[in-house]
Amino acid sequence: MAKxxxxxxxxxGHVAAAHLRRKLPKExxxxxxxxxxxxxxxxxxxxxxxxxxxxxxILFPLEPLYKKKNIGYKQAKVITFHPEGDSSENKPYxxxxxxxxxxxxxxxxxxxxxxxxxxxxxxxxxxxxxxxPGKNKTYSVCTYTHADHAWEGLNTLIxxxxxxxxxxxxxxxxxxxxxxxxAAFEYILNVEKELHKHKVRDMAEITWISNEYQxxxxxxxxxxxxxxxxxxxxHEMVEMIFEDRDIKWILGAGxxxxxxxxxxxxxxxxxxKTETYDFAMLIPSFSGHGFKAYDKSNxxxxxxxxxxxxxVDADYTAKPYEEWSVQDWPETYQNPNYKNIFxxxxxxxxxxxxxxxxxxxxxxxxTPAPPRTGMPSGITARIVADNIIDSIKNGKESxxxxxxxxxxxAACIASAGYGLTTGSGVSITxxxxxxxxxxxxxxxxxxxxxxxxxxxxxxxWLKLTLHYAFIYKAKMKPFWWLIPE
Amino acid sequence: MTQRISKYQKFKMMNPIIQFFKYIFLSxxxxxxxxxxxxxxxxxx
Numbered sequence: 001m002a003k004x005x006x007x008x009x010x011x012x013g014h015v016a017a018a019h020l021r022r023k024l025p026k027e028x029x030x031x032x033x034x035x036x037x038x039x040x041x042x043x044x045x046x047x048x049x050x051x052x053x054x055x056x057x058i059l060f061p062l063e064p065l066y067k068k069k070n071i072g073y074k075q076a077k078v079i080t081f082h083p084e085g086d087s088s089e090n091k092p093y094x095x096x097x098x099x100x101x102x103x104x105x106x107x108x109x110x111x112x113x114x115x116x117x118x119x120x121x122x123x124x125x126x127x128x129x130x131x132x133p134g135k136n137k138t139y140s141v142c143t144y145t146h147a148d149h150a151w152e153g154l155n156t157l158i159x160x161x162x163x164x165x166x167x168x169x170x171x172x173x174x175x176x177x178x179x180x181x182x183a184a185f186e187y188i189l190n191v192e193k194e195l196h197k198h199k200v201r202d203m204a205e206i207t208w209i210s211n212e213y214q215x216x217x218x219x220x221x222x223x224x225x226x227x228x229x230x231x232x233x234x235h236e237m238v239e240m241i242f243e244d245r246d247i248k249w250i251l252g253a254g255x256x257x258x259x260x261x262x263x264x265x266x267x268x269x270x271x272x273k274t275e276t277y278d279f280a281m282l283i284p285s286f287s288g289h290g291f292k293a294y295d296k297s298n299x300x301x302x303x304x305x306x307x308x309x310x311x312v313d314a315d316y317t318a319k320p321y322e323e324w325s326v327q328d329w330p331e332t333y334q335n336p337n338y339k340n341i342f343x344x345x346x347x348x349x350x351x352x353x354x355x356x357x358x359x360x361x362x363x364x365x366x367t368p369a370p371p372r373t374g375m376p377s378g379i380t381a382r383i384v385a386d387n388i389i390d391s392i393k394n395g396k397e398s399x400x401x402x403x404x405x406x407x408x409x410a411a412c413i414a415s416a417g418y419g420l421t422t423g424s425g426v427s428i429t430x431x432x433x434x435x436x437x438x439x440x441x442x443x444x445x446x447x448x449x450x451x452x453x454x455x456x457x458x459x460x461w462l463k464l465t466l467h468y469a470f471i472y473k474a475k476m477k478p479f480w481w482l483i484p485e
Numbered sequence: 486m487t488q489r490i491s492k493y494q495k496f497k498m499m500n501p502i503i504q505f506f507k508y509i510f511l512s513x514x515x516x517x518x519x520x521x522x523x524x525x526x527x528x529x530x
Contacts, residue, residue: 239489240489240490241489241490243486243487243489244486244487244488244489244490245486246486246487326526327526327527329526331524331525331526331527375519379523402523402524402525403523403524403525404523404524404525404526404527406526407523407524407525407526408523409518409519409521409523410519411515411518411519413515421501422499424498424499427511427515429514429515429518429519431518436526450518452514454507454511455490455498456497456498456499456504456507457498457499457500457501457504458504458505458507458508458511459511461504461508462508462511462512462515465512484516484519484520
């Protein structure tokens with residue numbers, strides 16, 4: 001009998017737990033440890049942030065589902081990793097701390113045969129002084145509670161605009177090394193559309209602020225894509241959309257300090273500037289959770305497991321941008337030092353960024369971190385689950401399932417406005433996610449045709465379809481496994 | 486404000502009938518790209 005412990009119940013943790021439980025016989029134990037009581041479909045947070053969805057439409061409680069599906073569940077957070085056990089415990093374990101109920105604050109050793117770290121990122125708001133969701137007129141849509149607050153703030157602003165107040169709205173990234181530009185891109189387009197709906201668009205100046213070198217970089221070095229019968233660069237497409245919607249933009253901006261209605265940033269020219277605003281939604285930087293790891297003798301071995309995020313089968317050798325290759329990126333998400341530990345989704349340490357790194361004239365690194373959206377998170381979690389299943393069934397390590405972001409497609413269906421007949425979406429697919437400049441040297445590292453963009457109402461319907469389909473899948477309703485990640 | 490997307494293009498983008506067929510086409514195309522397979526890279530190149 002094997003025991004698989006999964007840390008985190010976000011997209012990657014939940015997908016891994018669901019596939020393990022479906023494919024493994026009942027004598028094997030699947031256990032999820034998460035401090036969160038709810039599963040949330042994060043891509044729909046932007047609709048919560050404009051008041052078009054209630055947060056309870058994008059989440060459901062985990063415990064009843066896990067009980068029904070025979071998946072163990074502890075509402076607790078991991079504190080330390082002990083991959084060799086300790087003097088009193090021979091099996092590897094993680095030390096967890098309960099976060100609710102009678103056991104709140106109590107620690108417990110949770111042993112495992114296989115460990116999946118699906119803890120995702122820490123939303124590192126502290127890295128930007130004054131960037132606190134709900135304070136200093138700044139908001140976030142990274143969680144459903146943040147998105148609820150964002151809608152409260154936006155709604156108040158809309159009411160003020162109806163009273164005749166001219167306002168400034170600032171949306172984008174809140175740190176020089178933030179990622180998730182896609183979420184901010186969706187939010188700015190949705191906000192712009194909502195202002196039209198409320199007939200106050202002419203009362204607001206909307207500005208995009210980002211650490212990207214060019215529009216449409218999205219932390220993926222931009223892309224050359226098919227658009228209708230044309231081939232265009234992603235920055236041209238986003239520029240077209242922004243100009244058409246009268247959205248201004250500030251690029252190469254590393255926001256380092258927020259005050260009430262003031263965003264201070266440094267740009268790539270090394271100049272320090274300030275942008276004023278009445279409402280801002282700024283994505284923070286992501287970081288690892290700062291976990292510690294110890295060996296059997298209680299010596300600190302954190303650097304064997306973590307470099308911020310968890311170390312996996314990537315090539316972490318430091319090298320210049322010109323020498324980066326898709327082969328640097330992990331394929332199995334297995335920790336090289338402890339082969340029974342895996343880190344899919346956002347929990348793994350990327351070998352480097354995808355976008356070309358850039359420094360300001362003062363030496364500040366202003367480069368988008370690599371994005372890992374729901375789709376690659378789900379796919380990598382399934383790969384990890386399948387390898388563990390094979391290893392258990394074969395009685396020996398099996399790593400036949402592989403999925404590098406350098407050989408994986410992803411779709412980004414970015415909402416550009418809500419409404420069944422008036423909505424819009426920007427549908428972008430990219431293959432591969434990490435550009436392979438050797439394989440596709442003439443098309444900026446990506447395969448044209450499989451990398452394309454579309455704008456229109458169909459994109460909104462697609463995004464809405466994905467919302468319902470993935471919540472259906474996450475609830476593990478009949479034939480859920482037929483829906484791909 | 487600069488009108489970068491023509492009225493005719495906007496009509497096509499928002500016409501429910503055109504967009505219904507686009508929706509079917511995009512759903513299939515995205516499914517093929519995303520669910521069409523993935524793998525390693527180290528033995529490919």
